[in-house]
Amino acid sequence: MKRIMLVTLCLGLLAGQARASVDWESKGMQIAGEILANPAAFLYEFQQDLEGTTPLPPGKRFGFQTGLWGGALPTIGVMPSISGKFRLHGEGRIAPGLPQLDLIGGYWNSPLAGMAADQSDDITDTKFNGHYYGFLLSSSVSPRVRTFWGFKKSQLKAKISFASTADIKLLGTPVNSIDTGFEDSFFVVGLESPKGLNKLWSIQLNYGMDTQTIASKVSWYGKYFELGLNIYPEGVFVVHPVWNFHLNF
Amino acid sequence: MKKLTLILAITAGLAGRLSAATAESSKIFTPFFDMTLAENGYLPSEGNIFSGGHINTQVGLLAKITEKDQVFGLYNFNYGGPGFAPQDTRQFTDRSLTHGFNFEYRRSLGRHWRVRPGISFSKDYTRSGANETWDQGIYNTESKGFQVAVDYNFDAERNGFLTAQFLTRDIEFPNYTDLFQEFMNASATSELSGGQQDQRLTQVSLRPNWNKFFGGITLTTQKYKNQRVVSASGAYADEKQKDTSTAFDFGFHHSLWIFELYPTLSYTVRDSNQNYMRYKSLTDTSPYFMEDNYSFKELSFSVPVDLNITSKWAIGGAMSVVKRDYASRLRRDVNNNYIAGEKQENTMTTLTGSIRKRINDVAMVRLSYSLVVASSNNEFEQYMPYNYTGNSFGIAYQLSY
Numbered sequence: 312m313k314r315i316m317l318v319t320l321c322l323g324l325l326a327g328q329a330r331a332s333v334d335w336e337s338k339g340m341q342i343a344g345e346i347l348a349n350p351a352a353f354l355y356e357f358q359q360d361l362e363g364t365t366p367l368p369p370g371k372r373f374g375f376q377t378g379l380w381g382g383a384l385p386t387i388g389v390m391p392s393i394s395g396k397f398r399l400h401g402e403g404r405i406a407p408g409l410p411q412l413d414l415i416g417g418y419w420n421s422p423l424a425g426m427a428a429d430q431s432d433d434i435t436d437t438k439f440n441g442h443y444y445g446f447l448l449s450s451s452v453s454p455r456v457r458t459f460w461g462f463k464k465s466q467l468k469a470k471i472s473f474a475s476t477a478d479i480k481l482l483g484t485p486v487n488s489i490d491t492g493f494e495d496s497f498f499v500v501g502l503e504s505p506k507g508l509n510k511l512w513s514i515q516l517n518y519g520m521d522t523q524t525i526a527s528k529v530s531w532y533g534k535y536f537e538l539g540l541n542i543y544p545e546g547v548f549v550v551h552p553v554w555n556f557h558l559n560f
Numbered sequence: 561m562k563k564l565t566l567i568l569a570i571t572a573g574l575a576g577r578l579s580a581a582t583a584e585s586s587k588i589f590t591p592f593f594d595m596t597l598a599e600n601g602y603l604p605s606e607g608n609i610f611s612g613g614h615i616n617t618q619v620g621l622l623a624k625i626t627e628k629d630q631v632f633g634l635y636n637f638n639y640g641g642p643g644f645a646p647q648d649t650r651q652f653t654d655r656s657l658t659h660g661f662n663f664e665y666r667r668s669l670g671r672h673w674r675v676r677p678g679i680s681f682s683k684d685y686t687r688s689g690a691n692e693t694w695d696q697g698i699y700n701t702e703s704k705g706f707q708v709a710v711d712y713n714f715d716a717e718r719n720g721f722l723t724a725q726f727l728t729r730d731i732e733f734p735n736y737t738d739l740f741q742e743f744m745n746a747s748a749t750s751e752l753s754g755g756q757q758d759q760r761l762t763q764v765s766l767r768p769n770w771n772k773f774f775g776g777i778t779l780t781t782q783k784y785k786n787q788r789v790v791s792a793s794g795a796y797a798d799e800k801q802k803d804t805s806t807a808f809d810f811g812f813h814h815s816l817w818i819f820e821l822y823p824t825l826s827y828t829v830r831d832s833n834q835n836y837m838r839y840k841s842l843t844d845t846s847p848y849f850m851e852d853n854y855s856f857k858e859l860s861f862s863v864p865v866d867l868n869i870t871s872k873w874a875i876g877g878a879m880s881v882v883k884r885d886y887a888s889r890l891r892r893d894v895n896n897n898y899i900a901g902e903k904q905e906n907t908m909t910t911l912t913g914s915i916r917k918r919i920n921d922v923a924m925v926r927l928s929y930s931l932v933v934a935s936s937n938n939e940f941e942q943y944m945p946y947n948y949t950g951n952s953f954g955i956a957y958q959l960s961y
Contacts, residue, residue, distance in 0.1 A: 333603070333608065333609045334608050337608055338608060338609060341608075344691070345690055345691060348690075348691045349691075408589075450591070452591050452593075452961060453961070455920065455921060455922070456922055456961050458591060458593050458619075458961070460619070500617065500619055501595075502593050502595065502922070502959050502961060504919075504920055504921075504922055504923060504959075505920075506919070506920065512919060512920070512923065514595055514597060514923070514957055514959045516595065516615065516617050516637065518637065523657060523685060523694040523695075525615065525639055525657075527597050527613075527615055529597065529957055542597065542599050542613060544599065544612070544613030544614075544615065544639060544641045544655075545641070545655070545690050549599060549611050549613065550599060
């Protein structure tokens with residue numbers, strides 16, 4: 312016990328000696344290794360940034376969304392996307408307490424893939440696109456709280472084929488093509504709460520049931536824009552700042 | 561050990577939540593939702609910078625069948641990412657993932673008594689790096705079991721009740737392989753995975769709760785179905801492994817003026833009959849036998865204080881200490897030699913400062929900085945750091961309904 316107290320009293324002094332250095336080169340190698348170990352999962356994190364997985368606001372029948380920024384990418388240019396939401400059932404319409412049911416989905420296709428194939432003699436074919444679809448159920452549990460849960464199926468395709476004359480090496484190994492993809496079924500659960508007039512705040516968890524992919528999203532959204540922090544605790548870049556544009560009718 | 565800790569933590573968490581969701585309601589269905597999301601950056605004095613998160617999500621539904629009968633179902637998702645941890649528990653880079661399902665029937669018996677039988681299932685994944693697959697974690701477990709709890713409400717006005725609970729879990733480790741046996745039996749050509757860690761866990765607890773004061777005593781026994789203890793000869797003896805732990809804990813959550821205090825204190829005595837044979841290398845011909853390697857006494861306390869400056873903003877400070885003294889295990893020098901007469905002691909102290917903002921009735925966000933000082937008289941740190949300091953910065957969201 313005396314030792315505990317001693318340690319405690321000395322913590323202030325130790326704080327100055329809590330020396331630690333960052334080995335950025337080693338960290339960079341680790342990040343590169345994680346990307347190469349599963350490039351599709353890394354790319355899918357950017358797809359999740361532009362997926363619309365919050366329910367339509369009460370009273371709205373359909374909505375559109377496109378990603379402006381995700382992680383470190385201007386997704387509006389690199390991964391232009393269109394997402395949609397359609398309300399099949401308004402909360403309590405058919406029977407009291409029956410949740411709101413929204414269909415959700417979206418598609419993106421990168422123009423960089425075609426540009427790379429057109430402008431490079433070494434690249435013969437490229438594909439870099441993805442889509443998702445699913446549904447969300449949402450139910451008000453108080454005037455200021457709405458819970459939602461649902462399901463989404465997501466798929467990403469990334470392929471690049473090199474010409475036989477190209478001398479492409481990855482970590483010293485010759486490669487002819489890189490063909491990777493990601494596909495999983497996700498369980499979605501979250502909670503939404505108003506912050507003001509036409510302003511909402513939500514927190515949600517997306518869990519991939521086959522790959523155990525974890526994504527949590529904290530979002531603030533209004534009439535036109537959604538600002539978010541997407542956190543991929545097992546991802547390469549753990550925190551993705553997100554900016555999306557949406558219109559709901 | 562880390563699996564047991566996780567299972568018990570979830571069990572305790574479920575118990576707490578089940579009690580927390582007992583408020584009477586006129587509704588037939590009452591949903592329950594609680595989500596905590598934290599992400600931290602870590603800078604240790606030993607090793608490189610890393611990040612880690614923690615996510616805990618609970619989704620439940622309470623169905624009121626009659627005035628006296630209720631059914632409660634709860635799904636719990638827990639993710640624990642890389643982070644600092646007390647010595648001898650886990651590596652910095654370890655991470656775990658748990659899905660837990662709990663179903664409970666509640667029957668009120670008169671004004672004061674209530675009985676709560678239930679069943680529980682859980683699946684746990686572990687891995688030590690993002691480049692491993694969750695499905696192949698050596699400490700992955702599948703657990704199933706039942707519990708029965710009896711509540712005696714002695715002070716309805718101040719939420720005073722006494723809860724006695726018995727629970728049992730059958731825990732299987734489908735991927736566990738016995739490295740020691742493989743090493744001893746060099747002719748073995750495949751992994752030995754005959755359920756060596758499979759065990760039955762039983763737990764009895766008695767927990768009083770009154771006016772936001774809580775505490776209790778918890779007795780836990782783990783009986784291994786196949787794992788036998790290592791004998792001094794280096795071979796397995798006939799005796800099977802059995803671990804018991806007795807834990808006392810106490811805490812409260814009270815406010816005094818602008819101060820909000822929620823300290824906790826616990827003391828655990830763990831007794832295991834398992835021993836340890838230390839081989840310094842694959843060619844070590846004179847291994848050292850450490851009897852009673854896993855028995856210890858552990859004291860831990862945490863004293864968090866929040867100063868509620870306004871209704872929205874608070875400044876927080878916390879100090880927590882975990883101190884473990886082994887009953888027999890000797891400390892080791894830097895060359896992995898046991899030092900006669902000097903038992904191993906570990907201490908980990910954490911000081912935290914934070915700023916908390918209440919977003920609305922159900923949500924809050926907290927920014928925090930922590931300084932960790934881990935010290936031990938064990939100087940052999942080839943596989944796990946025992947003496948280090950560390951800094952961590954983090955952000956946490958909590959949303960509860």
